[in-house]
Amino acid sequence: MSLLTILLQAAADLIPIAKMGAGLGAGLAAIGAGIGIGQIGRGAVESIARQPEAGGDIRSNMIVAAALIEGVAFFAIVVCLLIIFI
Amino acid sequence: MMLSRMLLQKKRLFIALPLILLSVLFLSPSSVLAAGEKEEHSGEASHSPGQEEEKFNAGIMIIDHIVDAHEWHILSTRTRHVSIPLPVILVEQGKVHTFMSSRFHHGHASYKGFKLETEGKNEGKIVRVIGDSMETDQNAPLPLDLSITKNVLALFISCILICIIFISVARSYRKREGHAPKGLQSILEPVILFVRDMARSSIGDHKYERFMPYLLTLFFFIFFNNLIGLVPFFPGGANLTGNIAVTMVMALITFIITTFVGNRNYWKHIYNTPGVPWWLKFPLPLMPLVELMGVFTKPFILMIRLFANITAGHIIMLGFISLIFIFGNINIVLGYSVSVVSILFAVFMGLLELLVAFIQAYVFTLLSSLYFGMAMEEHH
Numbered sequence: 087m088s089l090l091t092i093l094l095q096a097a098a099d100l101i102p103i104a105k106m107g108a109g110l111g112a113g114l115a116a117i118g119a120g121i122g123i124g125q126i127g128r129g130a131v132e133s134i135a136r137q138p139e140a141g142g143d144i145r146s147n148m149i150v151a152a153a154l155i156e157g158v159a160f161f162a163i164v165v166c167l168l169i170i171f172i
Numbered sequence: 173m174m175l176s177r178m179l180l181q182k183k184r185l186f187i188a189l190p191l192i193l194l195s196v197l198f199l200s201p202s203s204v205l206a207a208g209e210k211e212e213h214s215g216e217a218s219h220s221p222g223q224e225e226e227k228f229n230a231g232i233m234i235i236d237h238i239v240d241a242h243e244w245h246i247l248s249t250r251t252r253h254v255s256i257p258l259p260v261i262l263v264e265q266g267k268v269h270t271f272m273s274s275r276f277h278h279g280h281a282s283y284k285g286f287k288l289e290t291e292g293k294n295e296g297k298i299v300r301v302i303g304d305s306m307e308t309d310q311n312a313p314l315p316l317d318l319s320i321t322k323n324v325l326a327l328f329i330s331c332i333l334i335c336i337i338f339i340s341v342a343r344s345y346r347k348r349e350g351h352a353p354k355g356l357q358s359i360l361e362p363v364i365l366f367v368r369d370m371a372r373s374s375i376g377d378h379k380y381e382r383f384m385p386y387l388l389t390l391f392f393f394i395f396f397n398n399l400i401g402l403v404p405f406f407p408g409g410a411n412l413t414g415n416i417a418v419t420m421v422m423a424l425i426t427f428i429i430t431t432f433v434g435n436r437n438y439w440k441h442i443y444n445t446p447g448v449p450w451w452l453k454f455p456l457p458l459m460p461l462v463e464l465m466g467v468f469t470k471p472f473i474l475m476i477r478l479f480a481n482i483t484a485g486h487i488i489m490l491g492f493i494s495l496i497f498i499f500g501n502i503n504i505v506l507g508y509s510v511s512v513v514s515i516l517f518a519v520f521m522g523l524l525e526l527l528v529a530f531i532q533a534y535v536f537t538l539l540s541s542l543y544f545g546m547a548m549e550e551h552h
Contacts, residue, residue, distance in 0.1 A: 153532070153534075163484065
């Protein structure tokens with residue numbers, strides 16, 4: 087068998103491992119998003135405790151920052167979906 | 173006073189109409205875009221679903237509800253499928269073919285030399301066949317697919333709804349000049365002022381007005397389509413904002429506006445960032461390269477953020493409902509008992525999705541206005 091056929095066979099055999107990698111990647115993305123948004127929440131809640139009048143402003147900024155971080159996490163999710171389905 | 177002027181600006185319709193038309197243009201070849209879109213009809217293999225589907229396949233069911241299709245499936249009973257066939261419009265070699273998608277018989281028949289592909293790399297798309305058979309013509313290129321698919325029909329429905337609501341509100345502002353707002357005005361006015369304040373703080377007091385039509389259209393388009401996508405029955409439930417072609421068009425328009433509005437200061441910050449040492453710009457222009465990547469990443473992630481949020485929400489809710497049937501396949505009693513928990517979780521996720529619908533519309537509009545503001549910033 088030529089080298090190319092062997093490589094093709096090896097690539098085809100590794101598809102289940104690629105899917106496992108995709109699953110791991112999605113899980114890691116979830117961990118990252120969880121930690122990031124948790125930090126935002128902590129900062130926001132602490133600031134509101136220090137200055138309750140600024141609660142509204144802090145809340146809007148917290149939501150915006152959380153949405154941005156979720157966007158980055160979704161990048162990773164989309165990559166994992168591409169691995170699984172394409 | 174200013175609010176009525178804002179709403180009566182015909183500019184709004186002039187911005188909304190190109191947005192709609194561009195979306196249609198981009199949506200129709202949406203089956204050509206590769207980002208995870210597959211039109212699968214294998215779940216509805218025959219006209220009587222009873223015998224074919226013994227095992228419930230959650231993956232296929234979820235994918236079927238997320239992607240675009242050439243018919244709008246309403247429900248399936250034990251003996252028949254109820255769906256609305258939608259027009260298929262194909263352009264091939266200069267000739268336009270128009271017919272209803274029911275001619276395809278869910279992928280079992282070919283019509284006028286075309287059929288719905290069910291396997292291989294073109295799965296779900298309309299391909300040319302050899303003669304009158306069902307065999308795909310491998311050498312022929314794909315026809316240009318401008319069909320009115322489920323997402324295009326949902327786009328039309330939501331645009332008609334938005335036009336009805338806002339034109340009537342604009343008319344009532346004109347009629348009730350000087351009076352307090354009444355009816356639909358009173359629920360929309362705080363939201364419109366919310367978008368206006370967001371634009372004013374991002375873009376600046378003197379320049380924000382020209383962007384208001386676009387930002388308002390963007391916000392309400394995304395918000396209404398997110399909400400309509402959550403309704404489980406016709407005419408809702410079409411997952412329009414979860415279609416990457418739609419979000420791509422919106423991000424593209426934001427990008428085009430940012431590019432055209434950018435002043436000298438903006439381009440200077442990209443190609444010749446002040447405060448950066450010279451050896452990062454010449455001979456190897458590292459800093460300009462990084463900044464250029466930033467110029468393209470920002471609209472790209474706008475597109476991905478909205479698409480992934482909405483699609484993920486739909487998948488989660490469909491997943492919870494599928495859980496009932498997966499357990500039901502093991503043991504019917506298990507299915508019934510899981511259904512209580514599953515429905516509770518699905519309702520909770522639905523409430524979260526309502527929040528996400530608003531937040532995603534807000535974030536898209538906020539970031540668009542921030543990009544406009546940054547593009548027009550004067551030197552400090």
